[in-house]
Amino acid sequence: DVKVTQSSRYLVKRTGEKVFLECVQDMDHENMFWYRQDPGLGLRLIYFSYDVKMKEKGDIPEGYSVSREKKERFSLILESASTNQTSMYLCASSWDGRAFFGQGTRLTVV
């Protein structure tokens, strides 16, 4: 079975902090994604990567950056956390279009 692992289930950070969310997949998938999920809005794509060191902006990239130095790892970076980035963050990898998700990180920025 594909496993997508996110480093934390819950995080609480202070406004202005730099925050790293890590995601690792074990199935050699080329495509990896970061989404955030907010009530009533569904999953919104922040960034995705289709290969090592390759990245593309999704629908809501402002305030975020990403890093993909190795194929299995895709990191989401909040350069200076703000309260409006409080959300559930989901990482996914995909093969043949089908997405495999991590368990999610619920981030609270105070």
Add this chain to the structure above:
Amino acid sequence: ILNVEQSPQSLHVQEGDSTNFTCSFPSSNFYALHWYRWETAKSPEALFVMTLNGDEKKKGRISATLNTKEGYSYLYIKGSQPEDSATYLCASRGSNDYKLSFGAGTTVTVRA
């Protein structure tokens, strides 16, 4: 950005009853339609991936249909059970696109 809409936002079903709900998506440049089930405290899991107009897929008591010409898909749950309680997400993928665009989901609560 693909505009994917799901309705209703939530529904409550009595155990044993059947139910269905809708996903609408842009029909132009369509490539695939995905359904995922997201149970509380778990990761979303893929239910179906459909590509062809008229496709019907079935997994146990859950089935889905696809109309790519008019841009909608139905998900059906037959004889709902409490374990069917979850948020059901649909996502559309356009041609020549890596990305999935998700709807806001339909949250199903099955009452015993």
